[in-house]
Amino acid sequence: MSSAADAGRPVRRGIGLALLRDPMGLAGLVLVTAFLGMALLAPWIAPYDPVALDVKAKFQPPSAHHWAGTDHLGRDLLSRIIWGARLALGIALTSVGIAGALGLILGLVAGYGPRWLDSLLVLLFDSMSSLPMIFFALAVITVLGPGTATLILVIVLVSVPAYARLIRTQTLALSGADYILAERAMGAGAPRILFRHLLPNVVGPLVILLCMDIPVVIMLEAGLSYLNLGVKPPSPSWGNILSEGYTSLRQAPHVVIVAGIPLVLATLGFTFLGEGLRDVLDPRGAGRRWA
């Protein structure tokens, strides 16, 4: 029995329950739900306009009026952080979603397609993943100019190879399985085999990998925005808040301290949830992308 064959058939009953019983998974679930709530409800729960200036009220420490204080232009930090959640999760989910779909298709094609196409794609994936990620990202940003669209493209480009390779390995392992051979013997075409039979069985491990990559993407978005190479100000990206706060570090340290908290909690939340999901869905442990 091939190990890849089990991965697609996790025990679906009681996933939620098992996750709730694991303290780390539970903490992750709570944090992720909170951030998703913040992102969805931002226009209603943010107390102020995140880009409204009030220069007279600049650099106010946390108070009853401004729970998290104000920045160098008197903008309410709590509102900026709440809207920042919408930006961070929006970018992370969009780019990871696109990358996951592309990786799935390319991986299926590489794993089930002709030999030459497979070799070509594998060489491409290997070349991409043998680049130190950050330098590749910076090269793309230089060519296209910084901005949200560039950021999403960069994340998609650096993530696709890992996803495609995972799917390719799974597809290769499965394409010799008896039920695929039987299907082929009955005259099924490649599209039917790929999308009816292979896809549902290879998608499980990918979902875990995608979930574990979300914190990496949130970090990359914030980091590049911090370097002024990501989301353009005045958009309230957590990275932008950090970089603006950094310039007034000695004068008003609360800006930076407050802006770092959601970043820490969001990355922790998604990582815990990913770990919890992996333990529940795939006890053998999936690989983790690191470079």
Added chain:
Amino acid sequence: MLAYAIRRLGLSLLILIVVMTSMYAMVFVVPGDPASLALGPRATPELKAELRERMGLDQPVLTQVLYFFGNLLRGDLGTDVWSKRPVLDQILAVFPNTLILGVTALGWALMTGTLLGCAAVVWRDTLVDRLLGVLSVSVIAVPSFVVAIYALIVFAVWLKWLPAIGAGEAGDLGSQIRALILPAFAVGIGWVGYLARLIRASMLEVMDAPHIRTARAFGMTERDIVFRHALRVAIVPTISVLAVGFGSILSSAVFVESVFSRPGIGTLVTGAVEKRNYPVVMGTVLFMTAFYLSVVTAADLLIARLDPRVRDVLRG
């Protein structure tokens, strides 16, 4: 072994060529003229024409590509558009700083991570193991540049124990070491958790091996078994992980260098990206990719030497 080494090196070289060609192609595929983008909207046509000539953009594309690879073979990475200094000189001037940061970070992470991983095995399935597990996951998750900023606030701004910016005075080893502590802490902390988990996992696999069972049958203490016998075998897989991980160490270094305004590859390249200084960005990317590929290739060869099974599989 020699045949394997040649194949492995050939593959790395092939990857490098593919990477460089696609990078170079990217500049031409994208709409917009690099010279106008670099100079901004107020540039006069004469200025643009001059810069275009200086960047070699007035030549046919094929000529440019040939020039680029020709110069590359002579070890010439081009010239900075603004300062007119050779790109390679600028890279070599700051590269040692980044290398020292990366190696120091990896060094302390490896020592601490190994120790914590062993501790988790000695006290496996107890509260200590569980806590170390949560701790490892947490430090892996938190972005290194956020750690850097918080460390800077606490140790440089509030406590004033360590310098906040720079890489120390030239020639003053003490100040250089003091300037290295916070950046190396921030870059390495995630790796402590990652290595602790890795060592724990590969050690638990080794613990079932016959020679460990024999050692146990001879009445050795658990601590001696873990440190003297299991660790020696369990450390081998970390070599390849460390090599591949050097890429992510470099990523963290780029952000952390920027937080501490520490001269290095990261500050060089991010400054160049902002000014759209193509030669510097492309040169740095090429240099770092080549460096990274050599590290990974060297690690592969080392593992093949240490573990003949790998060599036999890859020989095909």
